[in-house]
Amino acid sequence: MTSVLVFALAGVGLIVLGFYALLVQRHLLRKVLAFNVISSGIFLLLAGLARRAPGAEPDPVPQAMVLTGIVVAVAATALALAMIQALRAATGRTWLGDDGDEE
């Protein structure tokens, strides 16, 4: 039982760590990494607690959810990376400019 708790706490750790990095890091690629870490943390939390179910099989529903989540995370990452490259090509910088109404 305790492994569920350990990994759930690890998941929480990942979430907070990823969240910290997302705010602090300026480089967009690092932000994508941070986002993936957060997602992994949440999936760990979601499917980790699934293991609480007595008996051999863990609760399949959260697992299905996590599977879907992982695929969605990959899709989001792919889009984000493509957008970073486009931004780099268009503005020559890889961080978020303060695009108030400067022009």
Next chain:
Amino acid sequence: MTPTIEATMPANAWLPLLVLASSLLPGLVIFFLAERRYWTRTLLNLTGALIKLALVSAMLWGVFHQQQYEANLPLLPGLDLVLRVRPLSLLFLVLSAGLWLLTTLYAIGYLEDSPNRSRFFGFFSLCVTATVGVAMAGNLLTFLLFFELLTLTTYPLVVHRGTEEARRAGQVYLAHTVIAGALLLAGTVWLYTLVGTLTFATRGFVADAVDSHRWSLVAIFVLLIIGVGVKAALVPLHSWLPRAMVAPAPVSALLHAVAVVKAGAFGIVLIVYDVFGVEVAAELGVTGPLALVAAFTILYGSTRALFQDDLKRRLAFSTVSQVSYIVLGVAIVGPLATVGGLVHLVHQGVMKITLFFCAGNLAETLGIHKVSEMNGVGQRMPWTMVAFTIGVFGMIGLPPMAGFISKWYLGLGGLEAGVHWPLFVLAGSSLLNAAYFLPILYRAWFREPPAAWPEERDFGAQETAWLLLLPTLITAALSLLMGLFASMPFTPLEWARLIAEREFYRP
């Protein structure tokens, strides 16, 4: 319950809607007309105006014989859009329908070959639709709806010229009217939550809430009066009116004599008589301060008019003062003062529109905008100046003119209500009127004309285009006849008496 206009309603429920449609439809069609389609536009305008006048007179006849005209459309749960034609609304209806016809004629002549006429006449018709809507409102919500619609439709007319100055004048106009609209909305909703209904009733519908919500009712009264007072140009809220003079003459005529200012005054009449009831208002102690504000406005408006060299600004300040006659009449608790206030609603409209038409003629024919340029204009444009003279005598309140009648009833009402100071206010105002109008007459009739007029346009034999002159003379004649034959049946005075007798004072 799918809400449709109940089929069971009596046939004459369609009349109010037809009156609305008679200016709404032409307006919408005109919007899409190309600029060069002169005759179609004129035809549409005039047929619309004539139909409206015919319908209104039919209703006049009907209401005289106790007919009921009411149409309603459910808008909110428990609140409908109600168009109900009562003697009071007919007074304003006849004024706006009649003067709209004349102003349309005048506008056609005035904007002879100026740009954007389709847009102008489109908004012109919408503005009158809103005015007619205000007149026929059956409850405070409908009044609010058409009141705000009036703001929307008159703004493009104020900024019609498209100059920077017009835009700024438009901004000032909006700043006032939008804030006032917000206050009006706040007051209306607050009243609805307190009383539960908004339908106009002869003695007002707040009587039973007086003791429990005295102070909130006073606050609501103040909110409503400020909300409506901006358009009625009560003093602290009047500064938009002189600045809106940048608009072309037919617009200032429409704004001052027919639509906006009158809607404001009519609003005050509705609030005091049909929302609160004059006894309840007196009991709440709000009619006194209102009368004081009206008196101050009368004197302030006239004194400011003394120092204006621009003719239209002087007329604007004169309107500020004259409209407060109506408010004074309403604020004095008494049947005769009511008659005075109501009849002045019509008289001031007719007289003031004459003056504005003359100002428009002078501007259009000789390019005169300032009083100092009016030397000897009597020789050059005798008929316009005769109309102007009749208008001026009406404003001062000399006997044969309509102005005298309303001043007479106001004075009498004041005496009957036992307050003497309105007499002094009226006397003072007449003096001031004389002080700022008679010099103009002297200058026009008895001074030598300048060598050449600023921008003279030649109209052959007559002094100016007949489209400009005819409406002016008609309104001048009207203001003379309304005064001379005041007590004939179906004159404004008789109608005002009918309203006072039927609406406000059961024996």
Next chain:
Amino acid sequence: MASLNLLPLAIDLVLALTLLWLAWRALSSPDLFRAVVLFIALGLVLGLVWVRLDAVDIALAEIALGAGVTGALLLAALAKLQSAEAETADASTEQEGDWQGCSQALAEPDAKSKPTLTASATMDATGSAMPIALRILLALLLLVPLAGLGWVVWQLWLPAPGLTDLVAARLEASGVAHPVTAVLLNFRGYDTLLELAVLLLALLGVWSLSSAPHLGDEEQEPALAALSRLLAPLMILVAAYLVWVGAHAPGGAFQAGSVLGAAGVLLRLSGWRVPPRATGWPLRLVLVLGVVVFACMGLVVMAFGQPLLGYPPGWAKPALLAIELAATLSIGAILAALFIGGRP
């Protein structure tokens, strides 16, 4: 015996700690390439964790998709960024304008109304833009959600059955033996359909952003070409197996799709081109196949009086198999296309 049952706990603790340490190193390492590599390692360790938690499906997906595909994408992106970096670096001296700071970089969303962080400072080594003081303050502030979540988790770790028995009860009606696949494809088939749509959407977004990359055919390293000729058929075989096994054991469309995608990437790296004729609507058809089949199956079924996505009793198994095949094909194609980047 006590020591024996302590062993798994120890393993779990070690795993959890390595997980956290890896994440910390990945996120704060100064060199980007190192960060990406560490992130891939994190993915692998996470796969181990899933195995430890008996969630084999997720382990497969995590390693194939989480570590594999995402890692590949990250590396490809990094390569492109660094090549661009190199150009601008030598093209003009890198003007280090005093960057006026990314104010409102990302407001702290937590409803505990943390002040909006306006970071302003020169860029320091780790690429983070915030002065040290602010970062410490943020770290401290983040302890609150950490503790909160930890406490909530502490509430939740007591054993609770969840929907296991309900799934078991309905398993045979679902047409597949393996519960996760049953939930994924039948009970919550609607989610999976949308998930495929999301993947397709990502591809659409990527293609709308960048024009076709120059498919310059670099010279092929002989070793890579040989390897790819050997590995590609093997990978396709594995993918087919994974699809089939999914019905009664951990496996299924997504894992198989990712393997197929990896095969595509490998072929692409070794210089293989999709024949030009096929890059038009045929490629798009393949990409779209998964979603179309799934959706049409769901609608067709309704024609027979069944509710939306409710397969008639006998037909569940073959329907799900067809869907899985189509999904695998399109997922593989999509993942490969995502890696390639621009429109073919």
Next chain:
Amino acid sequence: MPMPLSGAEWAAALVFVPLLAALACFLVPRAANWLGLLAATLILFATLGLVRGLLGDGPLRVAVGAWAAPLGIDLVADGLSAVLLLMTALVGLGVSAFAPAYFAEHSEQRRWFWPLWLLLWTALNGLYLAADLFNLYVMLELLGLSAAALTALSGSATALNAAMRYLFVSLLGSAAYLLGVALLYHGYGTVDMVLLGERLEAGAVASAALLAMVAGLLLKTALWPFHFWLAPAHGSAPAPVSALLSALVIKASFYLLLRLWLALFSGLAGLLPTLLPELLGLLGAAAILWGSVQALRQRRLKLLIAYSTVAQVGYLFLAFPLTGVQAGEIAWRAVLYLALAHGLAKAAMFLSAGGLLRFAGHDRIADLDRAAQRLPLTLTAFVLGGVSIMGLPPSGGFIGKWLLLEAAFTQGRWGLALVVLVGGILAAGYVFKVIGYAFTATKIAQEGEAVPLAMQWSALLLAFGAILLGFAAPWFWPLLEVGAPFAAPLAEIGTEAIAEVGAVSEAAP
């Protein structure tokens, strides 16, 4: 239709028609315009069918794949979702009519616009019909990604930067939401809203979940402190896209927040559930004032309209503190009507801004050279939209404002009433600032480029819609009553459908 379709078929159609249309547009780009328009009309038709179904036989609850709630996913349609579906259909049709003409030249953008837009539409329709929290997460994700991709469609530097920031914001929001879903699932054993509504009781898990989900959704709805991403994104996106973003996408996350609040958290006792509505009301008021002031300061038209959205979103949150004992019903109805009217009006304003941009080549407000006369239709659309935003009488906005004020006055919340009024005045300020410049002539006369009629008329029809809403209120109240979304949590909707399945789950603790 051969046989009258029941509600379930319409709901399915609502989600699958845009999905398949998106794929078709992707497959056959050349025919994208026609496919898009066809899909839009079909969706409108389906929505009307659904509405008739709802009015006919009450709220709809469809179990997808015949697996009832705790196991499978349910589609739910009641008054609240029907009204928003109708708005989406109307605005969607308007934008779909606008887009072909707008993207006529840059065919590359047109090629990608249609698939992305139709996928967004799928996400919207799916979201309004979903009753399953995880399903909602996937919808949110689909929505966020497609919106970000659409924002970046124009490819300009500012658009890309804004889209990037928007992508990260929406991903973070969805992650927080997912965290909430995870906590709720493990706390109460199900992700279905109705069941959760029954099982939820105040506690650490519920509060944490509420906090996470509300934070995530506030981020996506761009309520005041989290509004920073909205203006650049809506300002720099192509006109039809910014219309969609402002009118529809914002509303989806607001709807979700509203649904969660009504179904799950409104009934709870405890500090947070009572404190949160007041906080939301406060943030809403701040949004109104801050957004309007910012809008007044803008020199570019699209940024002005974007900041106006920030302000109008504030209005939507004013209802939370007003759901006191008496006037709760009126406040929700007011807010829903405001959302509906804002959707139509804001779409009309952005589309007309697109027309003005096409006409003058720029959208600097001060240089709208005599647009009133040279581009009457587009400007009328902008004005009518503005009228609804300001809440002047003939419009839907007015009805919403009236009901909100009524609720505020009945509960004696003077502060909120004042904010509503001041908001209206400020809105008049910035709308008429634009109209004022539309009448004046600039120093150097600019010759305008012809604006296709389709663009002008679609904006105008949407604006007319916003105005006609003013009169159509009585038609909406019966629709809104279906399923009594505001009266109590969703509990009693179709409970009998769950009963027979529930037998098995009772065995579990």
Next chain:
Amino acid sequence: MSAASLLATLGQWAPLLVVVTPLLLAGLLTLPRLVGRISVLAPWAGLPALLAGLGAPETELLLPGLMLGSSLMIDAIGRPFLVLLALLWLVAGWLAGERLRCRGPALLFLLAMSGSFGLAVAGNLMVFLLASTVGAYALYGLAARQPGARAFLVLLVLSDLLLFELLLLLVKGGIGLSLATAPSAALGGSAILLLLTVLGFGAKAAVFGLHAWLPRMLSGPAAEFGQILPGFVFAAGLLPWVRLLATGEPPGSGAMILAWVALAGLGLAVMLGTLQGSRRALLGYSISALSGFWLVLLSVAGGDEAMPHGTVDASVATMALGQAGLALASLLARGAPSPARQSWLDWSINGFAVLLLADALVAMLGAFSVDARMPVVISAYLLFGVLIGQLLWNRQQGDGAALAFSPRLPLLLVLSAALWAILMADPLAVASVAALALFISAATSLLLAPLLARLPRVPPGDLLLTAVRLPRLLGGR
């Protein structure tokens, strides 16, 4: 429809006809083609008024529709005024001659005429106010360029306001506006009403204190229309006084104060009159003095018992005659007659005018059956005698027509005037005292004329300010 019934109906509508004919002509003026012919007809517009005045029976015509319900009437008091006004307008029209050719002055002339006739036939105060306004502003239009015109206008506006208040108070007090019914209850003894009546109509009657405009307008250069002004003054100012004050029961104390004030005004007017430079200025002051004189008599008349209605009418007729005489004199004062025509004709008309005036003054005593011995009355006659003397003397410089005549002839004229007055007056005793006073004062002023001539001249129109300027004038001589 026999001639009699035709006449009867004509009689019935006479008052309306009187007012409307000038208006009709004015209406026709609007057509440019007819201007020439109409301007010829203009003077004759007064004819129907003359005929109505002479022949029409006493009728009252109610017009409910007009101006809040009004009525026109011809009664004993109104009839003489109507006749004399008609005469006056005919002569003025004839004398104006070519000035009426262009449309403006002709229109104003006709309006003024209809206004003044309206005054005469006004049945109630409302119509009276209407007629006086129309008449007054038309007159202002005719004489706008005269120096005193601005003062006239200001006074006009002020008097209209006062009258407006008066009418309001009358209606409020329940007295009603009708002049036909009991004018006697008119003032009901309230001081405010009395004050308003005196001041309101005083401004138009140019009683001293409100007279500044009359002498200056008369002495202005283009004074052709000057002679119409006195006609207007009498009708607009004095007629209402007669109707309201004559038979009313003014409060005892109030009446005496009023009498003394009026007397003081009369004295000042006479004093200033004598110091005038031009003859027309003197005429102006004499008219003002005459108004003062009327006021004295009216305020004194009501003293003892309520006057029966009948007696007043007869006397009023003679009073009216007096006014006419003075008016005729002012007619003569039109432009400087050429020396050639400095014939005895002018002299005789002048003398005749003075005779009429003297007779009227004496007759007034009888009309009011005033106790001739009252000091107020006597001093009024004395003062007025001085003015008559100055009129006869005609020696005033300034208008260039100094008549070089010896004093004898005027003395003769005065004697005959006194004789005529005594013969005409029926209550012999009473009238004789007044005539005597008149004769003595006239004779003395004639004799002192050369002495008075050396006093410094005072510009017309000065108010009581002359007391301030007198020392400087004397000093600066």
